Amino acid sequence: MSASLASPSRVLFVDDELPLRTVVSRLLERRGVEVTTAGDAVSAVELMRDQPFDLVLTDFQMPEMDGFELLAHVRENYPDTPAIMMTGHASVQHAVQAMANGAVDYLPKPFAVDALAERVIGQIEARRKARVTSSATQLSSRARTPRSGSRTGPPFIGQHPSITSLRELTTRVAMSKAPVFIHGESGTGKEVLSRTIHDASQRSGPFVAINCANLPRELVESALFGHKKGSFTGASSDHTGVFEEADGGTLLLDEVTEVAPAVQAKLLRVLQEGEVQAVGAKRPKKVDVRIVATTNRDVAGAIEDGAFRDDLYHRLAVFPVSLPPLRERGDDVRLLAERFVEKYCDLYGYPPKTIAPTLMDRFASADWPGNVRQLENMVHRGVVLSAERDTIEPGDVHHAGLDDAAPIDGGLSPRPLAVTTLDEMERHMILQALQETDGNQIQAAERLGISDRTIRNKLKKYREEGFVD
Structure with missing residues (x-):
């Protein structure tokens, strides 16, 4: 199952090739992520001054200012914003330097685009979870003083x-x-x-x-x-x-x-x-x-x-x-759903909400391939989209604007996308642009935001690999 975010988060994607920016943006937007792109690191620095981001995703090799310099800028000025580096120049030394400059993850090219989405969403959720934990800790310490030696951790909920x-x-x-x-x-x-x-x-x-x-x-x-x-x-x-x-x-x-x-x-x-x-x-x-x-x-x-x-x-x-998987835990689905409603209502300061009986019945009968994590994401989504109401309806959870594709399993889980590499998607966009311009390399390059020299080099590579005659 493809990962997706229960509420919108903002990612800044920095790469000097428009086809890659387009591919990655579309992919992440289908996962519920708002994406802002920049063609170079200097532009990215300007964008970060004007608006906050939940994560920065950057290439390494760019004109004027490379990915390492951008990572260092993010670490110094936005220490709470995680950054991921992608590069076609992968090596042990390169990976170590990326991490030393503040990268929380490092992806050598080529890689599957679904893997990229999983990494991005995983880092955003980890940051969000850390903020929730920090807020809860501060509230708890203000509300009461725990017994010496006691701990407060996430309870393992269920009556099965x-x-x-x-x-x-x-x-x-x-x-x-x-x-x-x-x-x-x-x-x-x-x-x-x-x-x-x-x-x-x-x-x-x-x-x-x-x-x-x-x-x-x-x-x-x-x-x-x-x-x-x-x-x-x-x-x-x-x-x-x-x-x-x-x-x-x-x-x-x-x-x-x-x-x-x-x-x-x-x-x-x-x-x-x-x-x-x-x-x-x-x-x-x-x-x-x-x-x-x-x-x-x-x-x-x-x-x-x-x-x-x-x-x-x-x-x-x-x-x-x-x-055990969630589908084998019976009424725990209802219990967990109610707990997650309480959790996110508390997080956002909303008054108590209930789950509509029709939605709860669909929860109870679903297969849940993503298990408890999938249920929590859907309840989180429902709480956010029902902000003005006290009942979460089916339409709040299964929202056409957030789902990747046509629903399955009673409308609860999106159909996963086929795993495709960035190279494959880039090749598709270049060949499609050439087809639409009747083979005119200059026009295709202008449409894609790259140089015609890049088009020539890519075509040579595709011929050698047998993709074009």
Whole structure:
């Protein structure tokens, strides 16, 4: 299922090629994102002075001011705005420099456009969640002083027997240091359960989460274990890995089965020895970390295929836990929907709302391929679009202006787009422009906002690849 945002967010996309700007803008707008584009970094700087953005998405190679300089400008002047870099010049050194200049993610070209949308929306939602958590913490601290040693975390909501059993198990497991391995479909609440385990423990350290699937392959070791200044080209300063960050607390290794086999061996050693050695460090350092790992993959199949180490799985799965999909949780759908209404009414300062019976019945009978995350997004959307009313109607949730395509599953989930690369979409736009201009390269270039030299180079490439005669 394609990710989409429940309420509009604003992205600034910076690239000097109009076809790419057009493709990316259309893609993100179909996911509920408002996109402003700039053809160069200098224009982007001017745009940021006049209006706020939730995220900056930038290419690297641009005239006058390159992507690194733009990243540095964003980090210095808009430190709360995440930035993602795309580049066709991918390398370990390049990735490290991008991260050093403030990029929260790094995408080497070519990549699937749906993957780009997932990364962008994931970063926006993470920022939004952080703001909500920060606001809730401030309100809570003003309203009451918690008991010494107490924690306030997201409760794992549900009355279905499988969820009740999980809560009871969590209470017992949380007090130990034993690793927990959570398996479940995307959107079932694996991170929420992980935080619940941490909150129920007596560990004084932080809860740290890292999504192993989103890490650039070249930076996995550095992200997990850290690196020392000068340990490789581009390592201009020491970097603390997530194991050290989580010392004394809990580390969530989200989608752990996506870690490369070579790194899995080092991860196994850290778990066995209880110590971590940063890249370039002369000696290891002891760490006290409680591990929670998650995956949505078929673990047995991954082990059989050689993609995941059997010994690492057994080291992580002292307590294996399986989260049921939302479609198997019965009346929990109604309970969760009501909780999400309360959550977003509180967030936006709206008076209490109810869900229309017809909409609640559709919620209860839906298949929910995106599970709890999909339900929350739809309720969030409904709360926003019913701002002037006290009842959320079906039309507030299934809104033609926000859905990607024709609805399925009773109008609750958009039909996913075919996975297409940016190169494929760029080729389609160039060939279409040439067709519409009867092969006139100069006119096609003007229409696309690129040079006719670029058209010639692209056509040469397409002939070599067999796409045109």
